[in-house]
Amino acid sequence: MFILKRQDVEISNIQHPRKEQQIPILQYQGQTFRLISVFSAAQEEDAKAFWRDLTDNRGKACVLLEEPERYSVWGKVRLEQLLDGSDGGADAGQAEAAPVLVQACLVLLQALYLDIEDLLGGRQVSNFQKEMMAVFQQGKFPKAITAPEVQQLLSADPLRILPPPWQEAHLNLLLRELHRLGMQYFGNTSFTDRVLDALEDLSEKERTQFFAWLKRSPGGKFWQ
Structure with missing residues (x-):
């Protein structure tokens, strides 16, 4: 939608109607936006890619705010929705994870899938696929509920498909469940x-970003 500078907008906080927390809101030309995701100054390309994905591919009304120390993506909401407790509707929601984090987790998912297939055979990999579908359904992963959707995530090149709109909570759950299933199938951490x-398929910059996130994320402790 727009790339804005700090001087173009007004940013303030409002009290969440049901929780003890403040909600950052951005106002621009009479429109209200809620914070979706924040990127460091060094993540300019990631921030722009995430913003374009939301606007061009998912049809969301978003702005990208460019500041000296960071980039942030904001989704359009109606202020009355925030104030009456509806949390701003579908455009706001919880912050989606940066696309590179989702892609890296899909790389790990496919690597474990292929490892089971190569070393344990077709029957075990079929069981793994069923168990992953249960994980996705129970965790309410967007774009990963039906059998065709799961099959695509297991087979399509994760660096070429549009990453599903997962939150970091989804990624942490996925990392934890991948480790659990790996232990279940191989009996130790050899996998x-x-x-x-x-992850060598990712660029050095992308690997660095993913491993930095992995070190601070709850699901990452299983892979350290």
């Missing part, structure tokens, strides 16, 4: 190094 080696 972790093989699976992590698949």
Whole structure:
């Protein structure tokens, strides 16, 4: 929608109607936006890619705010929705994870899937696919509920498809469940190094970003 500078907008906080927390809101030309995701100054390309994905591919009304120390993406909401407790509707929601984080987690998912197929055979990989579908359904992962959707996530090149709109909570759950299933199928942690080696498909910058996030995320402790 727009790339804005700090001097173009007004940013303030309002009290969440049901929680003890403040909601950051941005106002521009009479329109109200709620914070979706924040990127560091070094993540300019990631921020712009995330913003374009939301606006061009998912049809969301969003602005990208460019500041000296960071970039942030904001989704359009109606102020009355925030104040009456509806949390701003579908355009706001919880912050979606940066696309590179989702792609990296999909790389790990596919690497474990192929590892099971190569070492344990078709029957076990079929069981793994069913268990992953249960994980996605129970965790309410967007774009990962039906059998065709799950099959695409297991087979399509994760660096070429549009990453599903998952939140970091989804990624942490996925990392935890991948480790649990790996232990279940292999009986030890021997699979972790093989699976992590698949991240070589990412650029050095992307790997650095993912591993930095992995170190601070709850799901990452299983892969350290």
